[in-house]
Structure formats: C-alpha cells, structure tokens
Amino acid sequence: MTAVSAVAPRVTPLARERADRIFDLACLWIPAAALLLFFVYPIGMMGYRSLLLPDGSLGFGNFSQIIGSRSFLRALVNSLTMGLATTAVTVALGLLLAFALHRCRLWLRIVLLGAISLPVIAPSLVQGLGLIFLLGRNGLINKTFGLQVEIYGFWGLLIANSLYALPQAAMIIGAALRNADARLFEAAEVMGATGWRRFIDLTLPNIRFGLLSATFVVFTVTITDFGNAAVIGGDYTVLAIEIYNQVIGQMNLNLGAVVGMLLLLPTVLAFYFERLATQRQFGTQSEAAVPYRPGHDPWRDGIIGTLAWLVALAPVTVVGVVVYASFMRLWPYRLDFTLRHYDIKLAGGYDPLWISIGISAAAAGFGTIFLLFLGVALKRLGGPAARAIYFVSMLPAAVPGLVLGLAYVFAFNQPGTPLILLYGSAALLAMCNFYHYHTQGFATMTTGLRQIPPALEEAATCIGASAWAVLRDVYIPYTLPTLISVFFFLFMSSMVTLSAVIFLVTPNLMLAAVTVMRLDEGGYTAQAAAFSTAIMLVVTAALLLARGTLWLAQRRIRLSAEA
C-alpha cells in the first residue's frame, strides 16, 4: 500500500491525512477503552477483592478460609461430580451427533441439525422446566403411570445440563470432523481398513483437540450454569447456586471473589485447548485436500442415524413440552387449550420481556458498531498496541457469564466511585451482555473483514477517499452480511442469557430470563412456561429476521458483483 501511494499523485492534503489518523485512532481507542472498563477492570477488581484481607493487607487468606468451609466443599464436590458426569455424557452424545451429521448420509439431515440446536434459542432453565413437566412429582409420566420418579437433584440436573450443552459439543466436534481430507480415508480403505478401523485409526486421533476442547467447554458450561441448577437441582447444591446465595443473599463478597477466580481456571484451560483445536485441525497441511463426502453405507447410516434421531428427540420433547404445557389448563390433569397462562399479571407482567428486547437490541447495536470500528482499526493499524488489544478482545470467551456478572458487582457496586451511577442501570446490563459474548462477535467480524479484497481499500484511498468514506463505501457494504450476523448473534444471546445478568437485575429492572426463574420459584410453573414460550417466540422471530436480511444482503452483493 505504501508503494502505491508513494507513486500516486498526492491528492490528499495534509489536513485530511491528519483527520484520517484521528479517525483511525478513535476507531481503535473508543472500543478499546470500553473493553478495558467493562471487561479488564471488573476482572481485575474481582482478583483484587479475592486477595484483599479484612485488615486491608493482601494475601491468600480468603482462599484458605473458603476452601476450609464445609458448605463450600460440598458444593464444590457436587459441581465437580456434576461437571464430570455431564461432560462424559455430552461429549459421547455430541460425538455421535456430529458423526451422524458430518460422516453419514442421513435423511432430513437439516431437520436433525435444527432439532439438536433447539436449546440455543431457549433460556437455559427451559430444559429443567421441561423435565419437570415430564418427570416431576406432577409430571406427565408419574401421573400417567402412577410412578414416584424423583427428578429433582442429581439425575434431573444431569439430563438438563446435558441437553443444554449438547449443541455446543456437537458443534465443536462437528467443526473438527468437517475438515477431513477424503483422500486419507480412501488411502486407508484401499490399504484394507474397515469403516470401524478408519474411525479408530484416523477419525478419532485427528479430532482429539476438538474432543478435548468440547470436554472443557462442556465442563465449564456445566459448572457455571445457573438456570437449570436453580430449577431442577433441588437439594443437590452446586457452586453456581452457592455463590449466588452467598453474594446476593448474605453479601458475602469475599467468597464470591474467591470462587469467581477459581472458576476462571478450567475456562482458561478450555480456551487454550479450543485455540489449539482450531489451529491443528484435520487436513490443514494440504491445500489440495478433497472434502470428505460420506458414501453409501446402509449399516453405518442405519445404526448411527437411528441413534442420532433418538438423541435428538430429547431436546425436541423437552422444549416442546414446555410450549405445549403453557397452553394447557392444568398440567397434567386437564389438558384443554387455554391462553390464560399468558395473561401474566405477576412480577410486572410482560414488562421484563420488553426490557429484555430493549437491552438486547442496545447490546447488539452498540456491540456491532464497536466491533466494526475495532475490527477496521486493527486491520488498518499495526504495532504492539493493536496486537495487545486483539489479544484482549479474544479473552472474554474464557470468562463464564457467572464470573463476569460477579465481577461487575465488584467493579460497579462501589459506593464512593462515579461507577456506582451505572449500577442498576439498563446500560450496564447491555454492556455486560455485549462483553459476555464479545469474543464470538469479534471473531466473526475479523473473519468478515478479512474477506474484503485489499485492492479495493487501496483503490478507494488512492482516489482520495477519507477514512470515513472508505468505511462507509467499502467496509460497511462489503461486510453487511457479517454485520447482520453479529447483530443477531448478540441479540439472541442477550435474550436468553441468565448467568451474568442474575447479579445485576433489580426489582425495577427485571429481565425476561430472570422472570421465568422467579415465576418458577414462586410455583407459577405454567406462567413460567408461557413466559419461556414468549421468549422463544421473540428469539425465533429474530432468527427468521436474521435469515431474511442475510439472504437479502447476500443477494445484493451477488447482484452488484454480476452487474
């Protein structure tokens, strides 16, 4: 680029160049400053608080004190047991589903994909809610067959967590499976390897990082998830609940800080392995790789396909029963259609839903603009500062929502600092949601920006376009599909998340997912189901809107490319 502008006539006056530079720097530093304030600072504050002793000195006293406490130990052991059990179940089933999706020829593959992705559009406690409708004391199964199955506790939570984490596991393992080079399998086949041997000798070793990454992600999601534990955990107390009770119930902030720091450990490892997995995937060594296309194999497709459909039936049933029960007069006794559960007067009626939509839209809108600016600035500017900011931008994925929410309490609930003004405000909730999902949005954005042909930007600059004009005329039109994806991703994630915002809501500023939990706690399960259904409706509408606008945007780009 420098070579080109050196020989091109200087159409840009000096003042313009300075304006461009200021624009670039603003693009970089405004989002970077926000990243510092709303991500780095809270985590730092939490770390500081975990080390701050009652006498004002710093040390590990809090850690030893808490690790010695009986209730903490019990919650820790429960959480670890639950984490390991859920991980074992979910990774095995995730491998099955991913294998079915990417290595088999299935009938209605896309429907299977949709079925197992279903939990993504629902707040995390919907799995628990659905299980209670099916298997609870007043559940369909117990009433129909006169049984006494007890679902609250370990088993219920295990099933709910597995259902919740399954789409993520299947996605991560699927990404590892998808990159296979067909030639490797053909070579093995010609050498005499059966399908089973190819799976053991080639498939498994080559997705080991994907499996490892899925293991850590599922483990983390499980031990930090709040919603299902609250709904179906019963007496089986896990860390997430223990923290919530200690911090919000008893204002025991030290414990919160210490546990928050401890919970960062597995996720930092998970984060590391996930990066390793994306770098070392199958077949990356050869550009001439031929993508694997499963051939016809009735035995493999029959067996794996049937098992996969059986597994996929679970999320469909559990989410479906919530929707179904929300329309029934008195579950499971009087199954006639009614809309009366949707007439919610408690807890502010539908206000929380509207507040959630507003906050999610704000998080998505703000977030998309910030990420665009940040991505463009990092693309145009180099240097150590830019590299450091890039690195920090990738970090929020390593911080579970529960920990981020806690960290916000330490950073913003500080009387005597100006930051207290933000505490309890909608703006803070929006920022919390945005930074909770910052990494995924940032990764999508940088991938999208990378696809802009560099020649286009150079050409625009050489004919004298200002930095702002390049942004408006080159970046935004070309990354429109990316912008749409990022916006709706942030919106939908914000709509269903519970674990971060649970620490920040106030009675006047209630969010939809929290309302579902409150309704359920109050015994209004039918209303909780109705409210969940309303949330899923909003998220589904957003999903359809995203698909529609993406289609339009891509068509526009295609048309302009043909013209």
Add this chain to the structure above:
Amino acid sequence: MHLAIEQVAKSFGSVVALDNVSLGVDTGEFVCLLGPSGCGKTTLLRIIAGLLTMDSGRLTLAGRDLTQVPARLRGFGIVFQSYSLFPNMSVAANIGYGLKLRGTPTADIAKRVNDLLALIKLPQIADRYPWELSGGQQQRVALARAIAADPALLLLDEPLSALDAKVRAELREEIRDLQRRLGIPTVMVTHDQEEALTLADRIVCMSRGRIEQAGTPADLYARPTTRFVADFMGVSNLIEPSRLSALLPQLMQDYPGGDQLLCLRPEHLAVRPGTLGKVMSTTFLGNITRLKLDTPLGMLVAELPGQADFAPGDGIDIAPDPARGAWVAA
C-alpha cells in the same frame, strides 16, 4: 492378462465420464492413462481401485471378477496427487499400516518398513511425522506405503504434479526403477505427455471418456491414429491431402482415403533452401532450433538439430520421408 477392464461405463448425472472403456494390464506392465483434465482418467482409476462403482462393465483380476469386491479386499496400493499420509502417524506407522491391518507380527513389520525406507533412499526418517517432511519426501513415503503389502496392482493418480520440476524429474526416475525392479503391475494417471513417454510401457490416450489410442510410447508418437493423439503427443504438422497431392505427391502413397490428415513431426520435415515457402521466424532452444514456415501447405513447424543456418525471410523447400508420416482421422 492380469487386470482386464471390459466395457466400463460411468456417468455423473448427465456428464458421461467413461463411455464403454476396455483395457488390459499385463503382469509387470506400466500403463499410463494420459489425457487432458476432465477426460475421465481419475474416474477410471477410482473404479479400478473400488472407490467408485461403475454403471456397467466388468473388471477382473487374474480371471477373478472384482465387481462385488470392496476396495479394502482388492489388495491394491494407491498414491494420490496430494500428500495423503496419515497426519497422526509417524512415517514408520504410515508405511506399516497395511501390514498391521493384515495382522503381520510387529518385528516383521519393522523389518519391512526398514527395507522400504532404504528402497526409497530415506533410511533416517522412520520416526518423523508427515508435516516434518518435504513434498517430495512425503510422496516417496506414500509410494513406500502403497507397495508395503505387496499389492497386486499399484495405482498412481498424478503422483508428481504437486511437486516442483526438479523433484518431479528425480522421483519420476525412481518410480520407474522401483516398478521395473519389483515388477508390480501399475496404472498411473497423468496429463503430462512427457511423464507418460518416459515412464510407460504402454500409454492409453483418453479424450472425453473414451480411449483414443493405446500403444507403446514410440507407437503413439510415431503413428498416432487420430488428430487428437497427434496434437496431444507433442507438436505435429497436420496437412490436408488436397494440398499434398499437388505439391508433394510422393507423400500420398499410403493415403487410406476419406477424411484424413497427414501428421508430420517437426523433426522429420527435412528443411533445405528452396522456393516452396519461406521462414517466418526462428527460435533457438539450445539443442535444437525451431522454425516457423509459411508454405502453400499451411503454416508448418520444423525442428533442426543444433543452430540452424536460416533467417526469417529465407526461401525453403521441404522433403519429408514418406515413411515418417502418419495418416490420422480428422
């Protein structure tokens, strides 16, 4: 006949990839499938390997029908264009994989792997992993892996085209030596006529899913039977009989009649000073000089050994040897 291919046909939707192809491979023979991209070479090779099913036709190996035999039970070896070594296995494990599948004792596998590594002249790399090897080394290992279990047939799909020119020439020599020494019947796919000329006992020239001509390299070069083969196997001058009978009637002796052209290779034109036409341009290529000639027969290309005494504008005659010409179908 070791391997016999009879009337094999294959279509992908409306694309006819193979149109009733028949072909045999003898014991110890090296056969090259040669043709432009998309003519069906890979499709034929994959059908032989059992990686693709044919729509109709028959495939037999030493008299045994292969149609119902899956790829893994055919006992063949295969090498692809891209380096298809198993990334999770060391070089030794890659080479020994086929033997391991057959339940060969570990000590025997280790010995065989060592022998093969010596054979491909890479004795030191047993414990390395594929990503630590250069392209040429990877392809040698792939070759060793393909022959490790004494295959009944060796299949090579453009094994050299991903390599750079120097490595390609080296490996070409080695493939030939190895194949001759071990006597494994081999089918290799290539689109490079030079590769086919140097390697093959027999070249099968394909075009649009059909076999145009099959024969020894010398046969195909000296006596192409179709215009396609004449063009594909090096440079050729194709002359219409109507022009020949007036100007060079002695070349019409063997004219079989019908829609045929006379193919004359550039080195057989025998150019000398004269009045028939004139030199348009000369290009010195080191060992030969290439002349472009404008004659009443059309534009011709001639090649003379060493540095030729012609300059653009010089008048010339040509006196081709009638025995060197070949009549090809237009």
